[in-house]
Amino acid sequence: MPLDNPRSDFSNWYSEILLRAKIVDIRTPIKGSNVLMPNGYEIWENIKNFMNIQFKKTNHKNAYFPLFIPEEFLEMETEHFSGFIPEVAWVTHVGDKKLNKKVALRPTSETIMYHMYAQWIHSHADLPLKYNQWCNIIRWDTKETRPLLRDREFFWSEAHTCHASFDEAAVQVKESMMIYQSLFDALCLSYMVFKRPKHDTFPGAEYTIAYDSPLPNGKTLQIGTTHHLSNNFSKAFDVKFLDKDGETKHVYQTSYGISTRLIAGVLSLHGDDQGLILPPIIAPVQIVIIPILFKNKEEEVLNAVKQLENDISSWGYRIHTDLRDQYTPGWKFSEWEMQGVPIRLEIGPRDVQNASTMLVRRDDGSKQSVSLQDLENEISSIMEDISINLKKRADKTLENYMRSANTFDELTNILSNENAIVATNWCNNLDCATKIKENLSAGILGERNDITEKSTGPCVVCNEPKASKVYVASSY
Amino acid sequence: MPLDNPRSDFSNWYSEILLRAKIVDIRTPIKGSNVLMPNGYEIWENIKNFMNIQFKKTNHKNAYFPLFIPEEFLEMETEHFSGFIPEVAWVTHVGDKKLNKKVALRPTSETIMYHMYAQWIHSHADLPLKYNQWCNIIRWDTKETRPLLRDREFFWSEAHTCHASFDEAAVQVKESMMIYQSLFDALCLSYMVFKRPKHDTFPGAEYTIAYDSPLPNGKTLQIGTTHHLSNNFSKAFDVKFLDKDGETKHVYQTSYGISTRLIAGVLSLHGDDQGLILPPIIAPVQIVIIPILFKNKEEEVLNAVKQLENDISSWGYRIHTDLRDQYTPGWKFSEWEMQGVPIRLEIGPRDVQNASTMLVRRDDGSKQSVSLQDLENEISSIMEDISINLKKRADKTLENYMRSANTFDELTNILSNENAIVATNWCNNLDCATKIKENLSAGILGERNDITEKSTGPCVVCNEPKASKVYVASSY
Structure with missing residues (x-):
């Protein structure tokens, strides 16, 4: 069934597609605290996988820090936290007992991470320290919530690094920018990189670099940020080291993050009136096979489909074959188009006879018959071409605004x-x-x-x- | 530096090794709410990766459900929740405002998941439904906490499935048991599978299957559970479907889970007086290379080490080369033994000359010179042998108790x-x-x-x- 809302009616299109394509379900009892459904969850996992490879190459370590932040930590950095305070959720009771001290749910993790850094860092040999954490973040926004864009609970990656000098931290800022830009490019996003003006710099930071992507309604969406923190936080949290010159100094820090908000950007920028169009790198299903069955020819088609599935899977793609018999091929075509699967393969008796398959691209709807012999090369080059085309279209969107x-x-x-x-x-x-x-x-x-x-x-x-x-x- | 505590002093050995091997740091401000350090985090990620492959093969879908549970949900299932209630953490305030209704942090996710299932399941075509979630769980235990064994915040996997009949749910119980046993075997654990007595069955379940592993102090540790829930929960949450026979019925359910507690079992069972011994499948570093440097021969050794690292990495192993020059080879040997790395390779000038490397196994300490030509095969067969040996020793531990x-x-x-x-x-x-x-x-x-x-x-x-x-x- 087609979407009720065209993409030009962005707000309704966005709400409809999130539910229909199994990205987010907001029919939960507490607003802004939603279900990340299988496709939404897997897109986030695919983003994580991409990032973890980049993090590994650049010697970042993943770790996990507590959800619970004591009140006195938030009070230590009032300048930094004044913006978060109205959104902080407080645990005051356990069972029917009141706690002696209320405890905050992390709106961000600087305080608890830097408290630990102060215990881990002693000498210049402990630097640089480059830790990242993937976690859920709580900001109990009382304004209107919007799934993925403004949630009370959401996921993010927050990296926090420590260095021996201001300049080494500045080099780290650049490394983070390279990592993020490789991610944004893989997601075929159009974006601009800004140095935010002083009044919009992250509280406590020396400067803030931000990445902004256009949405189809002409607004911009901040899809990531990097901060040079100088030694402002390390002074507050007393993160010190003995330098090579024998002097005790405060470390210089950077932090950078992306969140599930990035998914909102990707879905919104690339979608169309038929639904999502997913960049191959994050698509939960990259290739869907739809058998076209005719009476008395079912077996040969299904055998060919099985073989095709095995082959494509061995080439390293995430593949799904839709064998449901209660739906027509046409219904399945719209269903998988709506979910944004980059490539659809259709196989009927004639294709089996010709040792070929019909290949349909989601990005431009073009169809071509491909011989099975050429299929591995064709898929590889078409996947690349889809990414290039999506990026080109996204850049055009940006240009238009x-x-x-x-x-x-x-x-x-x-x-x-x-x-x-x-x-x-x-x-x-x-x-x-x-x-x-x-x-x-x-x-x-x-x-x-x-x-x-x-x-x-x-x-x-x-x-x-x-x-x-x-x-x-x-x-x- | 050697450990201060032998493994026979289990409790102190356990505390020391968690910190020294960078598994958990408990020096956080709130007890039972700890840092999962890089090695602990990566072990959990490796367990997740193993499980996700099994889940994919068996058509489970991952999703994410909210951390926040409304009070009325917990009241719906009082029999089920009576055990959790004293440990439930309540959010009562946001910023300086009191919420109209307090909100619980999930001690387990049945209520919110089944609330959604009731909205997703309509007909037999929607069944079976097999969802899993990886998430943080909050149980504010006021008793003594023990890292990984009894935390106030911990990670787990909870799978919740729905089926058209009691028997189909029973088959699902068996599938979960196969999945778990493949995991426990990969972790070289010794364990027994029990059907818990009625008085120790999960509240609301028809029967509970549990997996118990021995700890070095002779106590047992429950490392996972599977429950056949019959239609007890589906009646409470009104999860219904229209069956093929045209009748509306309540679904039959199962649930099963493992948690970060499993890591405690693995570390405790396999460790020794020198530290951890990690099963290859979860070791963050599977092979460590230590160059043995002599004056004027550094370059040839370091070149050989670089080449070796590239080769081994291309064979698919997680490898690390320890190039730190402030430590002696001997110091590095103990350090990586302590962290449980399955295989250590030492390369000095003589090894370079002989086109060989010294290979040391962590499990039995045995050393052998291996020619580089044979190395890929040797590593593969030794990794397998380490797993077999660890499993054999673990079974012996169980037998001894x-x-x-x-x-x-x-x-x-x-x-x-x-x-x-x-x-x-x-x-x-x-x-x-x-x-x-x-x-x-x-x-x-x-x-x-x-x-x-x-x-x-x-x-x-x-x-x-x-x-x-x-x-x-x-x-x-």
Whole structure:
């Protein structure tokens, strides 16, 4: 059955496809605390697998730190935590007994991780220390929740590293950016890399690098961040080491993270009116086989299908054969298209006779008969081509939302009429940023970090000539 | 540096090795809520990987259900939850606001999973439904905590399946037993499979199958359980389906689980005075290479080591080369022995000349020079042999704790002098079980399910002639 909502009606399309494609079910008793269904769970696992390979290559270690954070830890870093405090969930009772001290559920893990780092790091030989954790995070947002975009419980990866100097931490920031960009590229995302303005830097960080991707409604979605923390946190948590020069120093730190929000970005950016289109690297099923059965020819088709399944599986693909007999082939085609499976193979008696199979691409719907002899090579090259095509389309989406403005009138005019990402000029003054925010409900994403750009004029708000080229958009 | 505590002093050995081998660090602010360190985390990931392959083969789907459980759900199943209630952690506040209704952190997920199952299952075509979740579980035990054995936060896998009939659920119980036994065998564990007596059956279950492994102190450790739930839960949660015969029926269910406690069993059973001995399948590092450097010969050795590392890695092993120059080879030998790495390779100038390497097995300490030409085959056969040897030794450990008693005096005599697993006879009457528990601090594990056994006499407590052969032990 086709979707009720076209993708142009993004909000309803998004809600419908999450449930229909078995990504998320929100019919749970507590809002914002949802079921990650099998396809959603496996997409996250595939992202984890990709990341863990990158982490291993770059000498990161995975570990797991407690969900429970004592109240005094959150109080230690009030500047850092002031934003989280209204969303912190507190455990006050166990059974029918009140605890002496209430305990927080982690809204982020700096405090507990750095408390342990202080016990683990003694000398320069213990550095660099590069730990990551995959875990559930609790932020009891009382505003409107949106599955994967704004959940009260969600999954993330948070890496926290320690180094002997500011510069070594800066090199680590760059390594994290390479890792993330390899992930985002594998997911065929279009994105821009920004250095966030000072007022939007992570509290406690020296600077913040952020990755923003467009959604089909023209808003931007932050899909990851990297922070250079300097030695601000290490001073608060007393993470010290004896350096080669015999002096005791505080370590320099970085942290970086991605979350299940990234899935929302991928699904939204690539989907269409028929449903999801999944990048091959994360698709739970990469290839689906649909047998086309005719009376008295069932056996030869089913035998050929079985053989095909074994072969393709041995080539290393995640494959599924849909043998359900209560559905027609046509029904199955829509079902697997809706779930975003990159390649569909159809096999009927004529294909068996010709030692071939009909291959249908999800990204462009094109069909071709492929001889079984060529199939391994064809699949490999088509999978690559699907990724290239998705990336190209995503980049086009981003391009379509790009505007530029040299005056406040131009900026106002654009953002009152559409969601867009507007290149403009800004004096780096908070007052001007606030004026944009209050008048246009849009934020300054920052200066591009992936390309070098110069301002094209004075500040769009105050006309101060010393200005930087920045981007302004409405964000999720 | 050698361990401070020999394995015969099990309790101290266990605490020391967890920290020294980077399995668990308990120096956290809240007791029972620990850090799973890199080696502990990776062992758990390796167990997950093994299980996920089995789950995939048998058509289980992984999903993730919320951490938060509403109070009314726990009240629905009071019989089932009465045991958990004193350990349930309650979230009552968010930020500085009190919630209208307090919310529990999952002590187990039946309620939330079955609430969703009722929405997903409509007809026999939706069955069987076989979902598993890997998640953190909260049981705020106020008694003494023990890392991995009794934590307030721990990880587990819980599978929950639904079927059209009691018999189909019984077949699923058997499938779960095959999966678990393949895991326990891969972990080289010795274990017995029991059908628990009625008074120790999981509340709400028709029957419970449990797997018990010995610890080095002669106590037994339950390392997994499988439950046939009949339609008891489906009636409470109204999980119904339209059967082929046109009738609406409640589904029949099973559930089964393993937890991070299993790691405690594996580490304890195989370790020795030098530290851990890890079964190859879960070892974070399966092979460690230690270069033996002499002046002016460094380069040829390091080149050979690099080549060796590449080759072994391409054969599919998890390999690490210890290039740290602040430690002697001897120091490194003990360090990696302590961490339980199955195979150590030493390479010095003479080995390079002979195109060979010294291979040392962790399980029996034996050394042999192996020519590089034979190395791939040798490693493969030695890895297999290590698994066989560990399993043999584990079975011997179990055998050593086995006793039998035909009278209460004999039973008392054995259990007052040692921790042992005693085969005896029992009338299946709760009074007699209680007498054993109160007098001997030991429980009835049940009748063996992996072998068929007959009673060897009347009930050891009351002399009732109609008795079953059961096993009595003190358990963790």
